[in-house]
Amino acid sequence: MGGSQAGFDLVVDGRAVTVDDARATLLDVVREQARIRSVKDGCSPQGQCGCCTVLVDGQARVACVTPARRVRGRRITTLDGLDPDIRDRWTRAFADAGASQCGFCTPGIICRFAALDAAGTDHGDRNAAARALAAHLCRCTGWQPILDAWCAYPDTGPNPEPSQKADRSPADRRAAIEGRSPQATGPHVAAGRGGFADDTAPAGALVAVPAVDGSGWVTGATVAEARAAAGGGVGRRATAVWEPPLAPPPGHWNVTLSTSWVEPGYLETDAAWCEPGGEPASPLGNGGAFGGKQNSPVAVAARKLAEEHQRPVRALWSRPDAAALGPKRPPxxxxxxxxxxxxxxxxxxxxxxxxxxxxxxxxxxxxxxxxxxxxxxxxxxxxxxxxxxxxxxxxxxxxxxxxxxxxxxxxxxxxxxxxxxxxxxxxxxxxxxxxxxxxxxxxxxxxxxxxxxxxxxxxxxxxxxxxxxxxxxxxxxxxxxxxxxxxxxxxxxxxxxxxxxxxxxxxxxxxxxxxxxxxxxx
Ligand code: FES
Ligand code: FES
Structure with a gap:
């Protein structure tokens, strides 16, 4: 972020963060500057997935489309800043209902539900909870377990002592079998700590993103700087009429079917990071997006760029990158x-x-x-x-x-x-x-x-x-x-x-x- 105006302070989870760039979004400040990793970036700056949702004066707001300067002097709360008892009850309600698989969408949804709960919404009202999820996407759970978690809250009982916590290894094993890659389960996953590669990157790592003209990787000191250098935009929705690309072969058939290109649509876009001479963090943690990220090129890129620059490098795809470059279901x-x-x-x-x-x-x-x-x-x-x-x-x-x-x-x-x-x-x-x-x-x-x-x-x-x-x-x-x-x-x-x-x-x-x-x- 290059400075363009005198800095100002934002108070996030009770902590002051100085913002040097008047163009910074609330997501830039919370995730990149304050390094609060429960706040996720699934589509910024599209404002369409809800993964970056935080509370501003108790109201759920999508951080990636909120200019930081607009929320000066307001109370900003992420999942991490919720009252610990409330946060634990939510994350356990999600874990107990199976409402958090990869967990990428969950912290934003919990912030949304915390606001809904504070407004006095009845926990028997599934429709109200479903309507509140209009700003969110979840690719993993099919929504129903999330609504079950809404209904179950806050009846999750006292927080068990660590020694009393159930052995989660059978659950983790089932999740890995279903997800076809290592997956954890439990309240820490619902808190967004399943182990996404981009969340564990060291502070100060160079950020690399694909150049929009296809010429390779472009680096910058921050995500915003790298994306600006890459020439990327928000990404559009097409207005053209959709056509399936393959007609059925001629013949006498009982049934015919033409399908289209289909996007795997995982919310955690491809990310890896690597230190010079090290092993790259796997883009598959926590879960491999049902095969969609199996052959992701980001890990190879992070390793190569870390060697070239002799410093840690985060390689990141934006939402338009994943849509344009990631593998699709063959039509x-x-x-x-x-x-x-x-x-x-x-x-x-x-x-x-x-x-x-x-x-x-x-x-x-x-x-x-x-x-x-x-x-x-x-x-x-x-x-x-x-x-x-x-x-x-x-x-x-x-x-x-x-x-x-x-x-x-x-x-x-x-x-x-x-x-x-x-x-x-x-x-x-x-x-x-x-x-x-x-x-x-x-x-x-x-x-x-x-x-x-x-x-x-x-x-x-x-x-x-x-x-x-x-x-x-x-x-x-x-x-x-x-x-x-x-x-x-x-x-x-x-x-x-x-x-x-x-x-x-x-x-x-x-x-x-x-x-x-x-x-x-x-
Ligand atoms: S809505 Fe902000 S990252 Fe998707
Ligand atoms: S658990 Fe919702 S996107 Fe994975």
Whole structure:
């Protein structure tokens, strides 16, 4: 931040912070200057994810679009500055309800709920809580556990002594199986301390961001300085009409389907940091965004730049960077017959043909070169889920749709006449039912959102035009129907269950909607 006006003080969590730049946002001051890492940056300066929410005189405010100078003399409180008893009750309510998976969205949501609670809102009023979440996004939980946490607060009992705290290792193991990368569970995750790479970067590290013209990485002393040098903007939402890029192949089919580019849409954008000669912090902590960050280039960049500059370097993607550069779910255009034979045309993606044919040997796979963003097989269930959905629809499944995932997890899903979803899952030993249910609810949300509402606008040259987090189409809290999850326990080795739920719900929703030939169905 280059100074352009005399400094002024902001008091954050009772501590004075001197602001030297009149253009600084409240997020710049709280996260970058005061280094309060529970306040997250999921989309700044778009103001669309809610992860940076703090309290200003007790009112929830989105910090990334709040100029710091506008809140001079006001009382600014982050999650860290809440009364410790209140903060502990909230973080335990979230942990007990399975309402915090990666935990990136949670501190902002807790600030929102703390304001709602202070205003005297009834904790039996789920709709009021859902409406209050309109300014927030959560990609992991499917919202329902968050509303459960609202209803459970403040009945969380006295704070247990550390020695009495339950062993969380079964819950952590279940979370890692469902998230497909190391994940912790518990109140510290709800407090935003799950271990995101950018939160642990040392003070004074150089900040590196991708140049908008694609020429490589640009560095600066601060995030604001690096982004200004990179030439980035806020990112737009496209106004062009969305078109799925691949038509089904010609033929006589029982069902056809065309899907679009789909953004994994994880809220914690890619980040890593490294010291000269050191190992980079993993961009996968806490959770790998359901495969979306599996091959993120930020760790390699942080290591290389730390060597070059001989000082610690944070490598960071902004929201538009993640939208433009990150891997997408490959679009398909497919036709399938009732006997399970057919053709799947799919955007060329390393490994995708093997995945589809391994799951559905009766399907031919045609990989097609389509101008567009990178795609990846690592994105949740890419390829086999589309095959499972097509096979279920083509054979005319009625009643609950059953899916067995390649890893062995089994799920059944039903769309009830009132639009609510019923899911059952069998994934070996549950280890922790709350955690397993939370991942299954989140998978149901991701599937419903994908089938009905998610796509990216990509032009014929392959450029992504939807660069804001709201333009991906992720369903908000008020749009999410109830999900009833039944866990069928057995003694087998635990396996991933939520990916099977993701596939079963996607199929059940598509069948319930009458099999429109293109997604999102609206
Ligand atoms: S970071 Fe401020 S709303 Fe997303
Ligand atoms: S727990 Fe909400 S985004 Fe991960």
């Amino acid at each position: 398909v255009g497919a036709g399938v017959r009732a006997d399970g034979t057919g053709v799947v045309r799919v955007a060329r993606t390393p490994g995708i043909a093997e995945v589809i044919k391994g799951y559905a040997p009766g399907l031919e796979v045609e990989e097609v070169d389509v101008a567009g963003p990178p795609t990846s097989c690592a994105v949740r269930g890419a390829g086999w889920v589309e095959a499972a959905v097509l096979l279920a629809a083509a054979r005319g499944a009625v009643g609950p749709v059953a899916v067995v995932a390649p890893a062995g997890g089994r799920a059944e899903a039903t769309v009830n006449p009132n639009g609510s979803l019923a899911v059952s899952v069998r994934a070996g030993q549950p280890l922790d039912e709350t955690v397993l249910r939370s991942y299954c609810t989140g998978a149901a949300h991701m599937a419903l959102s994908w089938v009905t509402n998610e796509s990216l606008s990509v032009d014929e040259a392959g450029t992504v035009h939807d660069l804001t987090v709201r333009s991906f189409g992720i369903l908000g809290a008020s749009a999410m129907p109830p999900v009833e999850v039944t866990v069928v326990a057995d003694d087998a080795e635990p396996v991933n269950g939520s990916d099977a739920v993701f596939a079963a719900v996607a199929a059940a929703v598509w069948i319930d909607r009458g099999l429109p030939p293109a997604w999102p169905t609206g």
